[in-house]
Amino acid sequence: MNESLRPSGIEDSAARAFWADLRRTTQARIGLGRTGDALPTADVLEFRAAHAAARDAVHNPLDVNALAAQVNALGLGEAVHIRSRASDRSEYLRRPDLGRLPSDTATASDTATAPDTATAPDTATAPDTATARDVDTAPREGLSALRSTGADIGIVLADGLSPRALADHGVPMLAALAEILGDRYTLAPPVIATQSRVALGDHIGQALGVGTLLVLIGERPGLSVADSLGIYLTHLPCPGRADSERNCISNIHPPEGLGYTRAAQVAAGLVEGARRLGRSGVDLKDTSAETSLSSSAAVILEAADPLENSAVPGR
Amino acid sequence: MYHQRIGGATYSFDGLVELLAKATPRRSGDELAGCAAESDAERAAAQWALAEVPLTTFLEYPVVPYETDEVTRLILDTHDRVAFQAISHLTVGGLRDWLLGVAATAEAGHTLAAVSRGLTPEMVAAVSKLMRNQDLIAVAKAVEVRAGFRTTVGLPGTLATRLQPNHPTDDPRGIAAAVLDGLLLGCGDAVIGINPATDSPKATADLLYLLDEVRQRFDIPTQSCVLSHVTTTMGLIEAGAPVDLVFQSIAGTEGANSGFGVNISLLREANEAGRSLRRGTVGDNVMYLETGQGSALSAGAHLGTGGKPVDQQTLETRAYAVARELDPLLVNTVVGFIGPEYLYDGKQIIRAGLEDHCCGKLLGLPMGVDVCYTNHAEADQDDMDNLLTLLGAAGCAFVIAVPGADDVMLGYQSLAYHDALYARKVLGLRPAPEFAAWLDRLGMMGTDGRVLPVPPLSSPLRGLASAS
CATH class of the missing domain: 3.20.20.70 (Aldolase class I)
Incomplete structure (x- = not known):
């Protein structure tokens, strides 16, 4: 921040030191000073910059080809790209229901609600169409490009409300998961999902025929954190799973937030618990450490899917 | 069934619930729920039709069933028929005119407080759909609640x-x-x-x-x-x-x-x-x-x-x-x-x-x-x-x-x-x-x-x- 914009006549150095001391106790924007009754210029500009970063994190699209190349380099199998039925960002934000459906669901009743996207050429799913396009960079697309693997675990990398979070943390998080889970369980090839809500994973998990699904998804950006990733675990994934049947690890954004290794440990504990219990959700608790995850981590950043999580006006 | 003809087209609305929804100024939540008007013309038609609905209709046709919803039962069981007397003859459109007329008077606070318990939420929601932002401000300003x-x-x-x-x-x-x-x-x-x-x-x-x-x-x-x-x-x-x-x-x-x-x-x-x-x-x-x-x-x-x-x-x-x-x-x-x-x-x-x-x-x-x-x-x-x-x-x-x-x-x-x-x-x-x-x-x-x-x-x- 440009300190020269601070009105030094109003905020003397003693007051500044007083507030600086208190700021160690909270990230809140306390002690901003006043110019008349308004916020000082520097604080207005700083706020705008933070809001701009958050908006960019929501709206800048995921570079799918670049992410696919990084994912493929991990050697976990060739990533397939699944699009939701939301055709653009605006529709994604207004219609969470469409973000939960794959663009190429085969059943006639589903396609009836979105004829345009269902017949759009870029969602055509014949394998030769995909190879004909740009085999070097673009991943294969569509649910029909997935094969049933019978693997223990499937992993979806979903853009959610912060494509930036997935771009920044998706691949290292995937690597950490593969490292801790790879010895014990079989893993299906990773899947990349765009314009996606958490429940899109249910269709993907079913198509992959996996026992447990992990959806790595960009969380709604806050003003101070725009790149937070969450992991949603769903045991025996299939369309129609309720939010109460999932477990969430939130606030993954090292170095400030939860780290990859720690998040992977929590995920591994939840996977083990879900397999033992035969289900995921409210009955399944994180037992990976004495110190359970700070509950605040789950509250700071709303889940990627407020509709499923029952956006509560009372908060 | 409500019908309204505007601009050479006739629009039909199947019941009060649909009419209220289609008359609502545009918002994404109603589009998500699938109840929003499909065009601006349909919305305008719904507002015309809603304006002609008598307030008594809201007492006869609950938007959520009385039998299965305790909020509806609370609304209807606590409705104050005496307080309602002053406005019971009005339509939704008439209520807008009445509210704005009252709001312009010196004793607006008293008058509006006197009918408050005679108004049901559905009547109030309905009239708000016909009101411009300035109407919402003018009427709210006239109400005193402490x-x-x-x-x-x-x-x-x-x-x-x-x-x-x-x-x-x-x-x-x-x-x-x-x-x-x-x-x-x-x-x-x-x-x-x-x-x-x-x-x-x-x-x-x-x-x-x-x-x-x-x-x-x-x-x-x-x-x-x-x-x-x-x-x-x-x-x-x-x-x-x-x-x-x-x-x-x-x-x-x-x-x-x-x-x-x-x-x-x-x-x-x-x-x-x-x-x-x-x-x-x-x-x-x-x-x-x-x-x-x-x-x-x-x-x-x-x-x-x-x-x-x-x-x-x-x-x-x-x-x-x-x-x-x-x-x-x-x-x-x-x-x-x-x-x-x-x-x-x-x-x-x-x-x-x-x-x-x-x-x-x-x-x-x-x-x-x-x-x-x-x-x-x-x-x-x-x-x-x-x-x-x-x-x-x-x-x-x-x-x-x-x-x-x-x-x-x-x-x-x-x-x-x-x-x-x-x-x-x-x-x-x-x-x-x-x-x-x-x-x-x-x-x-x-x-x-x-x-x-x-x-x-x-x-x-x-x-x-x-x-x-």
């Missing part, structure tokens, strides 16, 4: 604030620092209210004791609240914790309230428990209730008569029937918090904020608004400035304020403490009188009612916070 605990909120010429010092881990030092910041900026006269990071009774009790100690130490005439679930608060009342206000989120259908883990009987019990402590000094309104358009849809509890989706604004207004049963101190519509799938952009948020405020006041509630938005909505601080200014003009009882407009716990943007100073200055509004007198005793109140800047180190309040 409530009290240690301060009086809702008095003409005042704008109170909830000081919201949230912290991601409920750190008492961080919360105290944010409280100090807000008090130095003249905020906190509606309530000092914390959204706790967890709903555990222990954490809630710790925060209650923290706020109560601060209040007593500095003799602040205000009330505190920790926004836990009502059952948590009731348990803490039993345990002897210093509970001023009892908080709960409420909605406009039995199903949505059930999703919040409450029903009307439990809420009445909570109200009684809060009142039994007799901690108020200037009044005994103890309930702090929050609402917001879209809550019923998000709980999947938005279907009405005939299984049709009820529009979110009508359902929101029905929540006010639950609220007025509880004589609350504060009702806060959290208008932009719920996200763009319910209110997409600044235009929709502003409209909804004005609707909720006007409808709540007409139904007799001390209405406040959380002027706010999330980062995935098409809105920014300019939209919030607009809504705050309009609400100030409309006689809004209180708004929410956080440090620098950034709630670091809930991850959304509300108003800054500074914004309240702005609104009071440009609109000539003052804090609640009891709180203003306290600010004056601390040397923080200018003769013109402006909250004066005070260096923290020369304020006795500085002892409130310390980093160590």
Whole structure:
């Protein structure tokens, strides 16, 4: 921040030191000073910059080809790209229901609600169409490009409300998961999902025929954190799973937030618990450490899917 | 079946629920629910048709069935037929004309209060759909609703604030620092209210004791609240914790309230428990209730008569029937918090904020608004400035304020403490009188009612916070 914009006549150095001391106790924007009754210029500009970063994190699209190349380099199998039925960002934000459906669901009743996207050429799913396009960079697309693997675990990398979070943390998080889970369980090839809500994973998990699904998804950006990733675990994934049947690890954004290794440990504990219990959700608790995850981590950043999580006006 | 012909086309609406939905100004939540008008022309036609519906129709045809919904039963069973007499002959369109006619008179406050219990939420929601923003402001301004605990909120010429010092881990030092910041900026006269990071009774009790100690130490005439679930608060009342206000989120259908883990009987019990402590000094309104358009849809509890989706604004207004049963101190519509799938952009948020405020006041509630938005909505601080200014003009009882407009716990943007100073200055509004007198005793109140800047180190309040 440009300190020269601070009105030094109003905020003397003693007051500044007083507030600086208190700021160690909270990230809140306390002690901003006043110019008349308004916020000082520097604080207005700083706020705008933070809001701009958050908006960019929501709206800048995921570079799918670049992410696919990084994912493929991990050697976990060739990533397939699944699009939701939301055709653009605006529709994604207004219609969470469409973000939960794959663009190429085969059943006639589903396609009836979105004829345009269902017949759009870029969602055509014949394998030769995909190879004909740009085999070097673009991943294969569509649910029909997935094969049933019978693997223990499937992993979806979903853009959610912060494509930036997935771009920044998706691949290292995937690597950490593969490292801790790879010895014990079989893993299906990773899947990349765009314009996606958490429940899109249910269709993907079913198509992959996996026992447990992990959806790595960009969380709604806050003003101070725009790149937070969450992991949603769903045991025996299939369309129609309720939010109460999932477990969430939130606030993954090292170095400030939860780290990859720690998040992977929590995920591994939840996977083990879900397999033992035969289900995921409210009955399944994180037992990976004495110190359970700070509950605040789950509250700071709303889940990627407020509709499923029952956006509560009372908060 | 309602029919309306405009522009050479005839539009038909299958029942009151559909008519209300199609007549609603455009918003994403109704589109998500599948009940919105499909074109501007259809919306205009629905508004014409709605204008001709007699108010008595709303008593005969509930939008949510009486048999299966306790909110409907509350609305119809407590409807005051005597108060309704003065307007019973009117249509929805006639009610708009009547309201604006009354609002222009000197005795508007008295006249509107006299019919309040004769109005049902559905009548009020319906007429609001025909009203322009200026109508919503003019009518709301004419309604006077006051409530009290240690301060009086809702008095003409005042704008109170909830000081919201949230912290991601409920750190008492961080919360105290944010409280100090807000008090130095003249905020906190509606309530000092914390959204706790967890709903555990222990954490809630710790925060209650923290706020109560601060209040007593500095003799602040205000009330505190920790926004836990009502059952948590009731348990803490039993345990002897210093509970001023009892908080709960409420909605406009039995199903949505059930999703919040409450029903009307439990809420009445909570109200009684809060009142039994007799901690108020200037009044005994103890309930702090929050609402917001879209809550019923998000709980999947938005279907009405005939299984049709009820529009979110009508359902929101029905929540006010639950609220007025509880004589609350504060009702806060959290208008932009719920996200763009319910209110997409600044235009929709502003409209909804004005609707909720006007409808709540007409139904007799001390209405406040959380002027706010999330980062995935098409809105920014300019939209919030607009809504705050309009609400100030409309006689809004209180708004929410956080440090620098950034709630670091809930991850959304509300108003800054500074914004309240702005609104009071440009609109000539003052804090609640009891709180203003306290600010004056601390040397923080200018003769013109402006909250004066005070260096923290020369304020006795500085002892409130310390980093160590």
